[in-house]
Amino acid sequence: MSNTPLLQVRNLHTSFFTDAGEVRAVNGISYNLDAGRVLGIVGESGSGKSVSAYSVMRILTDTGRVTEGEVLFKGEDILKYSPQQMQKFRGSRISIIFQDPMTCLNPTFSIGSQLREAIRIHTDRNREQVQARALEMLQLVGVNEPEKRLKQYPHELSGGMRQRVMIAMALACEPDILIADEPTTALDVTIQAQILELMQSLQKKMGMAIIMITHDLGVIADMCDEIIVMYGGKVCERGTADEIFYNPRHEYTKGLIRSIPRITEKHEKLVPIAGSPVDLLNLPKGCAFASRCDHAMKICLEQQPEEVWVNDCHIAACWNNVRQMMQEEKDGENA
């Protein structure tokens, strides 16, 4: 594949400038996304996964700013777009759905009016066509009685229904990329599965790429082609889903996988990751995870781990991984 990827994020840094100081939420992440692929970004609260997505959409709050790096969409840097260009870009090329469908729809406008607005901004359909498209989208995302729903207000719908409406709104203009920012976190477990299934089937139908942001590795296990694990605003590890799950190299990823409940292993205890997330106001030198890491070494506290290729489709930034690889190499030489 020699042609440029759909979306390239290079060395992205985002900070929030608050009264207390600069909060460095994202500290240099890079990834590529090809058309029609599903990329998962995993990390706990405050790991910078949502902020990195908002940076791509340029919908950060007033205090947030991208300080470094570039975001290339089909080779063009969208960070250099004018506000007008950006406004046309959002929703038509990249769409986003958010975590909490309860608060993401405007309570004072009907579902229909919000959906039609999304369609009208980016297309020059006339009234009837817009209405027809809105209906079509609601049917597509599996909302029952779509005609009635269009007239209803958000508070009259359940959480799952609202998330479906959000998806319909995001996909109304057939974007190339859909960013899903923890789309199932606020929903019941049964609804979670439905929404994930819906997104998978829509992806097959419409062929858009998806960036799936979640704190729950289990949720995206069988959905993603590629997974990025983030901690403290940095990429810990990235690689194919298989590599991440079956050959994790970063201690944090290992911890995450240990903390997924499994039904197959009956008497295994769930292992939580001890400690609390890193303070983004004063980032420590060395590895951000070191103080919570069971296998932390002296070097971890002093030096940032570098990204090292484990194999062709797996990168990890962990000194333990380096040590392990050095060991393997030595063993190889000795043998």
Next chain:
Amino acid sequence: MSEYNPNVPPKKRPFSLQLDVAKFEPATDEEKAQREVMRESTTFFKDGMRKLFRNPLAVGSMIVLFVILVTIIIAPMFVPYSYSGMITVNGKRDKSAKNLPPFTYSKLEQEAIDAGEYVFPHIFGTDELCRDYFIRVIYGARVSLAVGFFASLIVLVIGLLYGSIAGYAGGKTDLIMMRIVDIIYSLPDTLMVILLSVVLDQLLGQSLQNTVLASIGPNMLSMFAVFGLLYWVGMARLVRGQILTIKNNEYVLAAQAMGAKPRRIIRKHILPNCMSVIIISTALQIPSAIFTESFLSFIGLGVQAPMPSLGSLANSARQALQAYPYKMVFPAVGICLIVLSFNLLGDGLRDAFDPKLRK
């Protein structure tokens, strides 16, 4: 998987990094612990107080209120004039001391000064009845502040009791109690104050004479009565709402499960948790009461003369506005300063203590 971008650093082999092997030793717990940035542990109260004292407006208004309070307590001790009587020079009533500008003396006083006596200056001048204006403004501020405090106290006590009973009892009791509140709430309070003042003025006017209450007058009593009858509903609603949210918390259920009596639950669990909201609302009630008092004084339903209040002083200054505009300024600035300070203090308290604003 997709091919990685050629711009991303090329594949690194571990040995190419040239690392110090000695550092690949497990770190001790102490070393790790150094990394954990310890956040100071604070209590809700401490944290709120710190926030409050960092707010310059709140601190400023506290200082202003403190200065006003100290002044109105101390000033009558060394100012040798009374708020109700004419100025006397050597035991004689001084009829020439009428409408003096600030820091001037009447003829009689001037003669006394010339004779080597000490006459305390009239800091704000005198009024049309030859009374020292400074001491009247001081007493006016006393009355206004007292009215504010007592009115808020009445509102607090009644609202707290009513609201906590309604909120705690729930069900039918709550429904009926809150319907009553709804109806009272919809009555226009200022009009009711006026109405009751007019009536109580007539009803109480005679019976009050020769009692302790006579000096504050029937109008003030009726104002307190109205606060007791009408203004508490806002507080009652607030308290009830707070209690309803807190009541369903697990720790209250736990206390109930352990057999705690309702009184104990209200006192130990519910009140401390809605205290901040109640205190803030009380702080903001004081300026509103002062406002009401000054309004009543203005339309002639204020404190009983000769007792001054800031509102009645401003009202009487209005009559001679063109000739003596400064007489308007002193009580007006007094009211504005007190109300402003309480407003700012209330805002500061809310910013510091309201759980809804905390992040």
Next chain:
Amino acid sequence: MELTERKQKERQLLWTTAIAIAVFAVGWFTLPVLSERILLGVVLVLIAGALFFTNDTGRYICKRILLALLTVFIIAAITFFTMNAIPGGPFSKEKAPSAAVQAVLEERFHLNEPVGKQFLLYLEGLMQGNFGISTKTGREISTTIFESFGISAKLGGYAALLAVCLGVVLGSIAALNRAKAADRVIIFFTTLFVAVPSFIMATMLLLVFCLQLNWFPIFSTENQSYVLPVVALMLSPMSYITRLTKTSMLDVLGQDYIRTARAKGVKQWLVIFKHALRNALIPVITYVGPMTAYILTGSMVVESVFTTGGLGTKFVQGITNRDYPMIMGTTIFLATLMVTATLLSDLVYKIVDPRIDFD
């Protein structure tokens, strides 16, 4: 299941209609005045509506109107009975200026009847727009009210309109320029204005702009300059609305649905004016009721200061003269206005914010 429920409901509806018709028929023959019969009919229809409307909004509207009618009734009752509690009654002989008036009063108010009957007769008069006769001037109070209300309505109308428009605009500006110069200036002045009672504001404006600078003439029948009274009346509610709008605008701008709108690609100004402002205005709408009350009571003071001769002036005159029928009539009239304003703002609130559900 559903079928029986529906049948039950139909039966209930039938019974209610029958009872309502019966009550109405009895009322039609017993009630002497046409307006009373109409009122009875309206009340019955509203009760039926509150019980049987399938539409949420419809039920809510019926209930609110009923509550408003009840409130007006309670106000009238309080006014009448408190005034009757005054020794000698409101229309006692010593208050009447002349025997002629006394005779008219006797006849008009049926002073020999029991109090309950008197109250009913008074209510009957009210419903026909008859507020009684002033004991001081001997004129019909309704004439005085309707003559002078024109000025007050104009004054209050301008003040309310300006307060809302300017307040919303300034509040939005402050919110969108948070922590910048514009925000600080706006918040500084609005904080100040909230703390100034309207009579002090009015007096100061009069002093500075009329008497000292001579920019505006003093209010008279030939020279009706509404600028100063409107400004005096408007500043405080405007400041309040500004602060309210700023707070709620900031709150709304931080909401998730604003982020959604931006992510959809809605233009920046449309995000603010369509998505944010509509939600931010909800608290402002709820303030319209209290604002009307504030402006109506404030106008008593401001009109007295500027001597505009409006209803406020007449009311304050009535209080000074202890003109009880005048006080009663004006109180009921103003209270009705306030209740109506609250009712309207509640109804608009319900329409703008579909989330509100009223049991």
